Amino acid sequence: MAKLFFLISGEHQTLPVSEVQAILKAEGIEYRIVEKLTQVLRLEADAKSVEPIKVRSALTRVCCQEIFNCEANLPEILSNIRSEALDEFIGDESFAVRIRRVKGITPELVRVDLERKLGEQILKKVKNAKVNLSNPQKTFFGVLTDNRFIFGLKTAEIIPKPFSERRPRRRPFFHPTAMQAKLARVMVNLAQPKRGDLVLDPFCGTGGMLVEAGLIGCRVVGFDAKPHMLRGGLKNLKHYGIELEGLVIADARYPPVTKVDCIATDPPYGRSASTLGTNTRRIVEDFLSAVGDKLPRGAKICMASPKTITIGDAGEGAGFKHLESHFVYVHRSLTREIVVFEKT
Secondary structure, eight states, rough: EEEEEEEEOOOOOSSSHHHHHHHHHHHTOOEEEEEEEETEEEEEEEEHHHHHHHOSSSEEEEEEEEEEEEEESSSHHHHHHHSSSTTOOOOOOOOEEEEESSTTTTSSSSSHHHHHHHHHHHHHTTTTTEEOOSOOOOEEEEEEETTTEEEEEEEEEEOOOHHHSSSGGGGSSOOOOOHHHHHHHHHHHHHHHOTEEEEEEHHHTTSSHHHHHHHHOEEEEEEOOHHHHHEEHHHHETTTTTOOEEEEEETTTTTTSOOOOOEEOOOOOOSSOOOTSHHHHHHHHHHHHGGGGGSTTTTTEEEEEGGGGGGHHHHHHHOOOEEEEEEEEEEEEEEHHHHHHEOO
């Protein structure tokens, strides 16, 4: 297995690491976590594991093959790079060195100076390598975090711009209850579908969760009790080129489906959402009680709700195993709990 590290988003404390792990599990990739640092995850896995992270992740920024890690001081850093055999990472190619500092750590190390000094050492050790800062063939990447320096060869970079381009207000059909594309993608990943799996959103609304599942190669099916929401959701799905297995006017408490591979959903709550005359807690309890026989053993459900609902208890009450919870602050009166259940 290769030594890898990932620069992950600082937007949330726990979701980025869980998302990486969920993607690797979904793809059947063996891995071992070596260390969790602030915005850096170090692990051992097949080098090919970078590709699904690149394709699927919303909260990973840079993927690297690790060369060395050490204390974040200049003598240690230079000592380590001088002792490394770099020929396996670069040959007769151009390169650049890029350093990222997390949360202002180790300000005494000037980033540009460190990039230059590391570049000089690489030139000394690899005869035919040459510097190209504007369009390098390879990029060496280092992260300063938690008084540590992690250094390696960049193998992938995930650009977050496509997620902002899919934000709710930029879709053909908008509704104020719609979830941001980035969080919807994370929830789909936490449900651990493989490419070709059938993903159900039983409260699909504007279709954001189904869009994100479709974009990573899943088959998708959605229900909603409101016809106008389904019509709007269909516009959004067509806009992003997502082919549907089905989009059905249905009450999620009585799901008209026989089998699905996993579920990712955001049930209705808040002033702009309709709960059909009942409340979110009751809807969630009834849905979870009804959906158990629609999932294979080991299948995952990722669901969001206000943390005041204690959705984890509702899932366990319906016979599911509560694997993890993450709390996402939205505004003063709403903090979402993102929960992952497993069918036992």
